[in-house]
Amino acid sequence: MVRKTKEDTEHTHALLLDAAESVFTKKGVAASTLNDIAVEAGMTRGAIYWHFKDKGELVRAMCERATLPMEAMVNEVMAVAGDDPLGSVRRLTVHALTQIAESKRQHTVFDILFHKCEKTGELAEVFEREYESRNECQSQIEGLFKQAVKRGQLPVDTDTHLAMQALHSYLIGLMHEWLLAPEAYDLAKHAAPLVDVLLAGLRVAPPRKRLRPVAKAGTIARREKIGV
């Protein structure tokens, strides 16, 4: 039995991506063989080489199947740009966390991206796209923060670039660490209060643009005592 109908073909395509997610999760991307993935999908390497040029394209396809809906969500939230920029930031962040917590596919793929693959070598070009989407996300967040300053939701001397770094790092860190131990706490349940901690901090004690005049001097000694 060979040569399926178009639906069968697309189904095979999806099965291969499913198998890739499964095998990558178990053994990591680099340690996973194309044969492993084919067998997991109940086929042979011939199927993979028919649908994908090589391992890189397989990884890229697997990533895009999970990240594209995520980016669409971001764009959707950005489209409704209302008069509450901080609220937009909150919705964006909470939604991203909720997505990872509740969608098995996002959970699996982001776990692979964070902990089961290396972003260099032959897959470097695959992750350049990730990097660009990261930059875009960052500049959108900073844009919202600048609006928030204009509308008085944040102090006037807020360093919006550092504030963006803080929020973005917090978001990535929450994903990164929760994926390491999802049983540690219910992320979907506590996403909002967790995000509110940092947003509250940004309101009452944001990084400021002009630091006080360098204090007095000194205070830079006493480091490197422990080592290297």
Place this chain on the structure above:
Amino acid sequence: MVRKTKEDTEHTHALLLDAAESVFTKKGVAASTLNDIAVEAGMTRGAIYWHFKDKGELVRAMCERATLPMEAMVNEVMAVAGDDPLGSVRRLTVHALTQIAESKRQHTVFDILFHKCEKTGELAEVFEREYESRNECQSQIEGLFKQAVKRGQLPVDTDTHLAMQALHSYLIGLMHEWLLAPEAYDLAKHAAPLVDVLLAGLRVAPPRKRLRPVAKAGTIARREKIGV
């Protein structure tokens, strides 16, 4: 020329670890060959197999050379347990960030750990140790938060476990993202104000132990609209 003095041997050992850092940074751990590392160090694979059982032990040794002084620093800060637990948390976090920003070795090795290797497969056992030290760090932070609640530095109904997750995730996220683009901002310079953002947030809007009685109900609909 073979058979060096003990000093020469230790020097060779260090050279191999240096070479490992360099090669892993360029090509990633999985894609790096023991031959690559040996050549980078100006030797052959024989030298590596003399000093290390296999690739796993080489990675472990490279990690420990960078993380042991880090852990020593943590223990040192914990030892002086004064009457300012939140201050201890602050010092701990700021010091960790400063260390990564200013020590080239910490910078390199943590970059490898975060972005240039996969924490599964044959190296899984190597990272179990990382995982345990992570847990220890987490419980220490939570302990400090519990003390902070007792001393009135945090609201009485603070969920210290979630607060710990927030701070730990924030710390990891800051490292993770700064290592991706160290030129984006001066981490050593802004470590303290960045940490203060989250600490301020924990004081004024921490995650609470008892949420208000479930609001009204509803509000959980409207998700999964976008994807998978």
Place this chain on the structure above:
DNA sequence: TTATATACATACATGAACGTATGTATGCAA
């Protein structure tokens, strides 16, 4: 109904990394 492109399976060749076995020259002890 036939022909062709499709959707895989199978077979083969190549190279590369690994582990080990062995070679070897030297520092150090007796």
Place this chain on the structure above:
DNA sequence: TTGCATACATACGTTCATGTATGTATATAA
């Protein structure tokens, strides 16, 4: 000075993943 353990280098065999070439049965168009 001899002898041995050390600190590597070199050589060898094996495994294994990859890429490609080829086989093959079927859906679909003509």
